[in-house]
Amino acid sequence: MNHRIEPALIASENAKSTLGLNEDYDALGVTLARDGVDIETLTQQAQGFNIAVPSWGTGTGGTRFARFPGLAEPRNIFEKIEDCAVIHQLSQCTSRVSPHFPWDRVDDFSELKQHADSYGLAWDSINSNTFQDQAKQAESYKFGSLSNTSAKARDQAIAHNIECIQWGQQLGSKKLTVWVGDGSNHPGQQHFQRAFERYLDSMHKIYAELPSDWEMHIEHKMFEPAFYSTVIQDWGSNILATMELGDRAKSLVDLGHHAPNTNIEMIVSRLIQFKKLGGFHFNDSKYGDDDLDSGSLHPYQQFLIFNELVDAQARQQPGFNPNYMLDQSHNVTDPIESLMNSAAEVQRSYIKALLINRDALYHFQEHNDALMASNTLKKAFNVDVSPILAMARLRQGGAIDPIATYRAADYRTGIAANRPSSGGNGSGIV
Numbered sequence: 521m522n523h524r525i526e527p528a529l530i531a532s533e534n535a536k537s538t539l540g541l542n543e544d545y546d547a548l549g550v551t552l553a554r555d556g557v558d559i560e561t562l563t564q565q566a567q568g569f570n571i572a573v574p575s576w577g578t579g580t581g582g583t584r585f586a587r588f589p590g591l592a593e594p595r596n597i598f599e600k601i602e603d604c605a606v607i608h609q610l611s612q613c614t615s616r617v618s619p620h621f622p623w624d625r626v627d628d629f630s631e632l633k634q635h636a637d638s639y640g641l642a643w644d645s646i647n648s649n650t651f652q653d654q655a656k657q658a659e660s661y662k663f664g665s666l667s668n669t670s671a672k673a674r675d676q677a678i679a680h681n682i683e684c685i686q687w688g689q690q691l692g693s694k695k696l697t698v699w700v701g702d703g704s705n706h707p708g709q710q711h712f713q714r715a716f717e718r719y720l721d722s723m724h725k726i727y728a729e730l731p732s733d734w735e736m737h738i739e740h741k742m743f744e745p746a747f748y749s750t751v752i753q754d755w756g757s758n759i760l761a762t763m764e765l766g767d768r769a770k771s772l773v774d775l776g777h778h779a780p781n782t783n784i785e786m787i788v789s790r791l792i793q794f795k796k797l798g799g800f801h802f803n804d805s806k807y808g809d810d811d812l813d814s815g816s817l818h819p820y821q822q823f824l825i826f827n828e829l830v831d832a833q834a835r836q837q838p839g840f841n842p843n844y845m846l847d848q849s850h851n852v853t854d855p856i857e858s859l860m861n862s863a864a865e866v867q868r869s870y871i872k873a874l875l876i877n878r879d880a881l882y883h884f885q886e887h888n889d890a891l892m893a894s895n896t897l898k899k900a901f902n903v904d905v906s907p908i909l910a911m912a913r914l915r916q917g918g919a920i921d922p923i924a925t926y927r928a929a930d931y932r933t934g935i936a937a938n939r940p941s942s943g944g945n946g947s948g949i950v
């Protein structure tokens with residue numbers, strides 16, 4: 521298998537802190553054993569954790585105002601795959617990449633698949649893009665795509681989603697994620713019901729082309745690019761659409777796509793209950809969408825979401841098999857560093873949620889002991905599981921400290937000559 525970072529460098533960096541890690545790991549093992557928790561089981565669960573990386577997250581993001589490109593940014597999907605290979609090599613929990621079409625379109629998909637294969641990477645959900653007009657596109661999406669009042673524009677958007685499925689089949693993907701920018705900017709601009717009817721009609725046509733072993737994930741978003749209303753505004757519109765379409769249509773929760781203070785963990789619970797939780801786009805935010813790295817501001821919210829997920833796993837809830845992915849914009853950090861860090865932060869929430877004493881929690885819930893129920897969650901949240909995450913990486917050939925190892929490798933400087941700047945410093949969504 522190909523490597524982007526010299527394995528010998530990872531080994532020498534790891535050697536610097538293996539002793540300390542072993543001590544911390546053993547100490548944590550003793551503490552956890554006191555509560556009847558086996559640290560080895562947790563480490564295996566950490567090793568089994570996987571979260572996909574969005575191809576578009578490997579480039580430096582921007583705002584409506586500006587974008588400040590970084591050194592040696594990937595210029596195409598082949599180079600994005602190389603950066604994803606670095607992320608996975610060091611963090612050992614991101615073996616899948618989610619492409620966005622037509623941004624990542626290539627002429628030869630078998631060549632692209634081979635390229636990813638050579639780094640041990642597989643393909644996650646395919647994302648269609650009908651929120652921008654492409655060069656030489658016949659119909660404009662200025663006033664929507666799947667819900668456009670023009671049948672020609674709708675047909676073009678449907679055809680794009682179907683070609684996304686076909687490209688995905690060549691890559692070995694099994695999922696299509698549909699997020700549309702459709703909506704309105706002025707009260708009265710759009711007839712809400714007719715727009716939703718047109719959207720559903722278009723989605724039925726895409727769903728009819730979905731291979732039998734594929735799922736379709738619908739992503740809601742309450743604002744942007746439409747700022748007054750969006751056609752799939754919230755989880756309510758989302759689940760209604762998936763229920764109309766069929767069992768293989770499920771809802772996807774992007775953490776940045778809700779109003780501030782929305783109880784996202786409760787939405788997750790509802791979707792689980794009705795077998796409609798397709799997956800996640802993890803990120804964090806204070807004001808807008810995708811603006812902060814996962815777990816950087818609201819780690820407790822992320823933990824509470826994983827409380828619901830681990831609960832469903834423990835109860836073996838039928839139809840429960842959500843897909844995890846990061847979806848965030850990195851404007852001032854090195855995207856490779858942010859993606860490694862964020863993958864580990866989501867993994868951290870998962871491991872902490874596994875530590876929750878579920879029988880105790882159920883007991884306190886049944887007896888309406890609000891304080892002790894809350895403290896049961898807090899007890900798990902307050903455990904520093906870093907040694908478990910580091911041990912999981914070490915045992916799989918990754919880095920004890922991915923950021924330090926990445927910096928020691930000086931990856932960007934090493935490839936800068938081969939990746940001249942594209943000069944793109946205009947505004948950019950990702």
Ligand code: RM4
Pocket residue numbers: 576620647699739741774801809847949950
């Ligand atoms: C959207 C949404 C989608 C992503 C685009 C780039 O806000 O999160 O998942 O495909 O951004």
Ligand code: MN
Pocket residue numbers: 739774801847
């Ligand atoms: Mn998203």
Ligand code: MN
Pocket residue numbers: 774776777809810847
């Ligand atoms: Mn988003």
